[in-house]
Amino acid sequence: MALGVAALLAVAACWRPLAPTAPLGVRLAVSLILAFGVLVTGLLSSLRGRGKPEQLALYGFLVLGLDGLGQWVEPWGWPVWPLMALMVAAVAVAESPPVALGVAALAAAMAVADAASSSFQAWKGAVAASLGYAVLVLGVHQALAGEKRRLGAALAELARLRHGIDQLDDGDAGSPPRLSITALTLRQVSEDGRRARQLDRAAELDEALDRLVRLARVSLGAHAAMYFDVDRQRETAYLRAADGPANLVRGSVMRLGEDPFAFVLDRRAAFYATDFKRLLWSLPYYKGEVRVGSLLAVPVWTAEVVAGVLVADMLEIQALTGGAHELLESFAAMAADVILRTRASLSREEVGQEFKAVYVVSRDLAALTERAPVNRLLLRSARQLVPLEAAAVVMEDEAETRYVVEAGHGWAHELEGREVALTERTWAAWVLRSGNDPYLLDNVAGHENRMPILVLDEGSDRAESLLAVPLKASTRTLGALMLMGRRGAFDAAASRVLGVLANQAAAALSTIQMKDRIKDMAMRDGLTGLYNRRAFDDQLRHALGREDRQKGRLGLVLLDIDHFKKLNDTFGHPAGDAVLRHTAHVVEHHLRRADEAARFGGEEFALILPHTEEAGAVRLAERVQAAVEKAQLVFEGARLSVTVSLGVAVWPSDGADEEALIAVADRALYAAKQAGRNRVVSASALPRAPSSAAP
Structure with a gap:
């Protein structure tokens, strides 16, 4: 509505109703309307729950007000365009570019209307003002964007330096840190622990393969027996185990494109060569020339894949025939069995460590x-599992419209408490919206959809690699664990463990949320949804303690519905319940973010107003009183007129503790009822001697 009135006045302003040639009565009326519009829209935009239309209406009334001021002072030749430019710049700082450009367009329209009133004799000034306002908005926007980028880069560098210092300051350098059982267990699952276990199993496998090729050489009577690992990615064969003469070069590497490996891999069959000097006299796993007469190579199969090649050679020609082929294949089968058993043992060990x-x-x-310890434990566990540069736990709000960075490590610690809408383009918002399984991005900067990770102004290229693990309870995503590190920092084992831990943490957080919800329900009045009397007492006690520590002030308002008993007797208790709910809704709508409301008892309500002097408490009470009176409640076809009486007291001037403050506010409420109801009375207006009458 306010925005519509502002639009109508903008159209009317094109006829310059405040110009010196206009009638004085019209000028005064329009001026009063503009002043009233500025006050009303300013008040509406300051209330909790305000919408965008009220804010836009306020900007419109301000532009029209400045334009009207210019028409008033026109006879004296005083320009108002500097004030208009300041206001356009302020809006450009506070609002998005479309809103600021809209305000600039309105200001330009007023400049054009002013030029039109003088038959466009001052058209150059109007054009200059129109272009100037637009350029001003764009310039301010560009300057802010540049400053935001510079600030983000500075914060990023500062966080990185602080994180580096934290890493250097690791306690007593003379003694190793004492690790908890949890830390030691998690470290076993980390990349270092996994690599250590792989090395242990690899050493065991090498010993087993050495025994096997030694037995194969003896059984075949061969000159040498060797086992080669096949690496298809590098296109090489590596001599892993061998038994033979001293000039056999252990650790030799051969290309898979050469025989016998090329034949075995391509034909997936055994290879046999004899009296083939060009191949057999220049085998690369011998140091110098060895005149090998016969060579037999068979594949080692593991799960339908050639994992290696078992080779035997002899100096004699036409050797390794007859049953040698079958015997070497049996040794190849034994080698495959050793490899598979070692892999299974390592897999069982990995699973055991993960479990x-x-x-x-x-x-x-x-x-x-509590939520905070769960978040800290989750971050600490992640730090012990993988090498991190930063990490954060982000949590969705109940309405599923935004998320909060609740806990951070490394450079993410600087972002704790930041709130981000789920509609923003960040990796955290994307993970929360998608609710997928753990998501690994090993090249954040090179991804086609480049986005910040946690918040929009965190700075560019904060991490090379990202592992995002959703915190899912049942079908709902509560939040996500965001881990940032260098390329290759996150391995499969750690990702699996983090996924399970995230599910466990989500279950714990869901239980905590449910308990908090039940606790909150126990603190709420079932009819109005406001705090009940017990919760009010706790809230007031905590609020007074907080104000006492901060040397502040606190307002207390007691509110009573007028003629409530008569209303109940006339329309019945369901109507009384409807009035209570209606009044609670109106009260809540007019509270500020830090204020609290409670059902004090019966038809009485109490408002706790932190950091509030007497004047502020009285203003808010008067707004509530007027809003209740104005709001009409229709119950079963009957229009119910509801009014309230309010008493205001301020701590510590009106009462040093809870009981005294409540008593004084109650006296003020009684005075309001005695004075005719539907009004606000402050404790400062009461006589100092307490009244003996009971309300």
């Missing part, structure tokens, strides 16, 4: 009863 790590952390998670 052990998950069990230890899950046990700790189950014992936590």
Whole structure:
């Protein structure tokens, strides 16, 4: 509505109703309308729950007000365009470019209308003002964007330096840090632990293969027996185990494109050569020339894949015939069995370590009863699993419209408490919206959809690699664990463990949320949804303690619905319940973000107003009183007229503790009722001697 009135006045302003030639009555009326519009829209835009139309209407009334001022001072030749430019610049700083350009367009339209009133004699000034306002908006926007980028880069560098210092300051350098059982268990699952286990199993496999090729050489009576690992990615064969003469070069590397490997891999069959000097006298795994007469190579199969090649050679021609082929194949089967058993053993060990790590952390998670410790444990576990540059836990709000960076490590610690809409283009918002399984992005900067990770102004190229693990409970995504590190920092084992831990943490957080919800329900009045009397007492006690520490002020308002008993007797208790709910809704709509409302008892309500002097408390009480009176409640076809009486007291001037403050506010409420109801009375207006009458 306010925006529509502003639009109508903008159209009317084109006829210059405030020009010196206009009638004085018209000029005064329009001026009063503009002043009233500025005040009303300013008040509406300051209330909690304000919408965009009220803010736009306020900007419109301000532009029209400045334009009207220019018409008033026109006889004296005082220009108002500097004030208009300042206002356009202020809007450009506070609002998005489309809103600022709209304000600039309105200001330009007023300049054109002013030029039109003088038959466009001052058209150059109007054109200059129109272009100037637009250029001003674009210039301010570009300057802000540049400053935002510079600030983001500076914050990024500062966070990186701080993180580096934190890493250097690691306690007593003379003694190793004492690790908890949880840390030691998680470290076993990390890349270093996994590599250590792989090395242990590889050493065991080497010993087993050495024994096998030694046995194969003896059984065949061969000159040498060798096992080669096949690496198809590098196109090489690596001599892993061998038994033979001293000039056999262990660790030799051969190309898969050469025989015998090319034949075995292409034909997937055994290779035999004899009296083939060009191949057999220049075998690369011998140091110098060895005149090999016969060579037999058979594939080693593991799960339908050639994992290696078992080779035997002899100096004699036409050797390794008869049953040698079958015997060498049996040794190849034994080699495959050794490889598969070693792989299975390593896999069981990996699973065991992962299960052990998950069990230890899950046990700790189950014992936590608050969100912050759960987030800290999750971050600490992630740091012990993988090498991190930064990490954060982001959580969705109940309305699923935004997320909050609740806990951070590394450079993400600087962003704790930041709120971001789920519609923004960040990786955190994308993960929360998609709710997919753990998502690994090993090249953040090179991805086709370049986005910041946590917040829009975090700075560019903060991380090379990103692992995002959703925190999912049932079908809902509660949040996500965002891990940032260098390229290749996140391996499959750690990702699996983090996925399980994230599910455990999500279950713990869901339980905590449910308990908090039940606790909040116990603190709420079932009819109005406001705090009940018990919760009010706790809130007031905590609020007074906080104001006492901060040397502040606190307002208390007691509100009573007028003639409530008569209304109940006339229309019945369901109508009384409707009036209570209606009044609670109106009260809540006019509270500020930090204010709290409670149902004090019966038809009485109480408002706690932190950081509020007497004048502010009285203003808010008067707004509530007027809003209740103005709002009409229709119940079963009957229009109910509801009014309220309010008493205001301020701590510490009106009462040093909760009981005294409530008593004084109650006296002020009684005075409001005695004075005729439907009004606000402040405790400062009461006589100092307390009244003996009961309300």
